[in-house]
Amino acid sequence: MLDIKQVVAKSINEQLPQLDFEQIYENLEYPPSVDMGDVALPCFKLSRLLRKSPAQIAQELAAGISTSEFIEKVEAVSGYLNFFINRPVFMEKVIDRIMAEQEKYGSLDIGKSRNIVIDYSAPNIAKPFHVGHLRSTAIGNSLRKIFEFMGYNCIGINYLGDWGTQFGKLIVAYNLWGSKEAVEDKGIKELMRLYVKFHQEAEKDPGLEDEARSWFARLERGDRQALELWQWFKNISIEEFKKVYDLMDVHFDYYTGESFYNDKIEPIIEELRQKGLLKESEGALIVDLEKYDMPPCLILKKDGSSLYATRDIAAAIHRKKEYNFDKCIYVTGASQSLHFRQWFKVIELMGYEWADDLIHVPFGIVSLSGEKLATRTGKVVLLEDILNEAIKKTLEIIESKNPGLENKEEVARYMGVGAVIFNDLYSNRIKDVSFSWDEILNFDGETGPYVQYTYARACSVIRKAAEAGSSENSFNSRLLQTKEEYLLCKALYEFPEKVEMALEQLEPSIITRYLVDLAQEFNRFYHEHSILVDDMELRKARLSLVKATKITLANGLRLIGLRPLEKV
Ligand code: ARG
Numbered sequence: 001m002l003d004i005k006q007v008v009a010k011s012i013n014e015q016l017p018q019l020d021f022e023q024i025y026e027n028l029e030y031p032p033s034v035d036m037g038d039v040a041l042p043c044f045k046l047s048r049l050l051r052k053s054p055a056q057i058a059q060e061l062a063a064g065i066s067t068s069e070f071i072e073k074v075e076a077v078s079g080y081l082n083f084f085i086n087r088p089v090f091m092e093k094v095i096d097r098i099m100a101e102q103e104k105y106g107s108l109d110i111g112k113s114r115n116i117v118i119d120y121s122a123p124n125i126a127k128p129f130h131v132g133h134l135r136s137t138a139i140g141n142s143l144r145k146i147f148e149f150m151g152y153n154c155i156g157i158n159y160l161g162d163w164g165t166q167f168g169k170l171i172v173a174y175n176l177w178g179s180k181e182a183v184e185d186k187g188i189k190e191l192m193r194l195y196v197k198f199h200q201e202a203e204k205d206p207g208l209e210d211e212a213r214s215w216f217a218r219l220e221r222g223d224r225q226a227l228e229l230w231q232w233f234k235n236i237s238i239e240e241f242k243k244v245y246d247l248m249d250v251h252f253d254y255y256t257g258e259s260f261y262n263d264k265i266e267p268i269i270e271e272l273r274q275k276g277l278l279k280e281s282e283g284a285l286i287v288d289l290e291k292y293d294m295p296p297c298l299i300l301k302k303d304g305s306s307l308y309a310t311r312d313i314a315a316a317i318h319r320k321k322e323y324n325f326d327k328c329i330y331v332t333g334a335s336q337s338l339h340f341r342q343w344f345k346v347i348e349l350m351g352y353e354w355a356d357d358l359i360h361v362p363f364g365i366v367s368l369s370g371e372k373l374a375t376r377t378g379k380v381v382l383l384e385d386i387l388n389e390a391i392k393k394t395l396e397i398i399e400s401k402n403p404g405l406e407n408k409e410e411v412a413r414y415m416g417v418g419a420v421i422f423n424d425l426y427s428n429r430i431k432d433v434s435f436s437w438d439e440i441l442n443f444d445g446e447t448g449p450y451v452q453y454t455y456a457r458a459c460s461v462i463r464k465a466a467e468a469g470s471s472e473n474s475f476n477s478r479l480l481q482t483k484e485e486y487l488l489c490k491a492l493y494e495f496p497e498k499v500e501m502a503l504e505q506l507e508p509s510i511i512t513r514y515l516v517d518l519a520q521e522f523n524r525f526y527h528e529h530s531i532l533v534d535d536m537e538l539r540k541a542r543l544s545l546v547k548a549t550k551i552t553l554a555n556g557l558r559l560i561g562l563r564p565l566e567k568v
Helices: 004-015 021-027 046-050 054-064 087-104 131-149 166-177 180-186 188-204 207-221 224-248 258-264 266-274 308-323 334-349 353-357 383-401 408-426 448-467 483-505 509-528 536-559
Strands: 039-042 071-077 080-085 115-119 153-157 278-281 284-287 297-300 327-333 358-363 366-368 433-435
Touching: 004 021, 004 039, 004 054, 004 071, 004 080, 021 039, 039 054, 046 054, 054 071, 054 080, 080 087, 087 483, 087 536, 115 131, 115 308, 131 153, 131 224, 131 327, 131 358, 131 366, 131 383, 131 408, 131 483, 131 536, 166 188, 166 207, 166 224, 180 188, 180 224, 188 207, 188 224, 207 224, 224 383, 224 408, 258 266, 258 308, 266 278, 266 297, 266 308, 297 308, 297 334, 308 327, 308 334, 327 334, 334 353, 334 358, 353 358, 383 408, 408 433, 408 448, 408 509, 448 509, 448 536, 483 509, 483 536, 509 536
Parallel strands: 115 153, 115 327, 327 358, 366 433
Antiparallel strands: 039 080, 071 080, 278 284, 284 297
């Protein structure tokens, strides 16, 4: 595998054997413009160590390093040592590698026989699937694809919010104001209406709260009537969630929600007690975390019922036993950061050394023109509606741009939903994202449709070439002499590095942004140069770049959970 930084670092290391290779490698940079060189070593940090000025170090190194098959020229410019690589050799190696590795280009086999549990999406039963869950779903799904690409074995868990006092409330509301027909007919929207109504009525009549608690207690005791209603609400909810997952092309290995851990809580309480971690506080049981500058972690309420944290603790211990994970990753909004820090600490205090392998991956809020989308008041924008709207709008765009397209509906579906996902994954995950239809569907912006459109353009060039009879893969890289061709190749070369970074930082946006950069480089090349030229040798060379771009764009799109579309 070709690694230009490695070749360069080695040649520097030969001149400076007192430094270690890794140290040199880590310090190498890509200059902002290729006119300044392809790889550079800033010599400022070395100044103290070598007791010379950066300029002097750069000059001495430049004089000492000889050119090679791969390094064409070395220059010292104001404290930087700039390397110019042999472009034809570089381009040939990059393109050959992509052609050889195809859909594996960018992947590594570092995760062999390691299990990664990813806990993502996790909407709440009888509540709508809102755009916050969309982010968790999009980020979690992408992380899963990235880990799998790197050879890990992933276990995707949908930890549904299907337990807690709200089910007592829902049962009360259903018995008082609901009907079987309405729930069957309107699904979650009706359950939501009942839930909101419960809160309105309970303000006037606090007795309702007691009734709700007693229904939840019945549920916890396994009362048949309570369980049946709960199971019914759950089935209705999952059915609706699955519509969203189908649209998004997302799958889970398990739907083990909070309720699944209900019977696994008692032994945990016992264990906490034995390890001397439990403390009584106003009738409730807590783990005191004052020493760690955190509020106490609530384990059992006064009435003996468990809490969100209790169930998470039980779930983590169960998952460790069941899947022996290398890492267990939780993808939720940043507002839950304290919750995770608290119970991760409890796991640590219990003496489990794998507490360090529990990782919270937080993200920012999604807002629709500045307004928070998830509210408790019932004014919620449903994800399914957003996705359907995106599909509809995309279809309108296709109708006006390319009315003759085959499979319009299918294309609109993947492109529309993909646009929403792409928008969600475009910014650093911790940043809040805003949602604007014009922005996410703009074919010329930094969007999913733009990348899809570029991909389809590459596919179309390849199809045309094949029709004209040129489909072989050998090429002469010396014919690729323009700056656009080189820059495109350089962008292609960076893909594996980006995937590794995305994995290390658990940050899909690195790939999303890369895709936009790569698409831009490709379009610059495409607009500047004809590909299907008469000179067959030049045609083959340029076509090889197009093919390599097609492969790389497709690999990247798949990693963020989008399906590459050959025709749009
Ligand atoms: N159901 C929760 C919510 O909607 C998210 C659950 C995240 N996973 C976990 N293990 N706590 O906010």
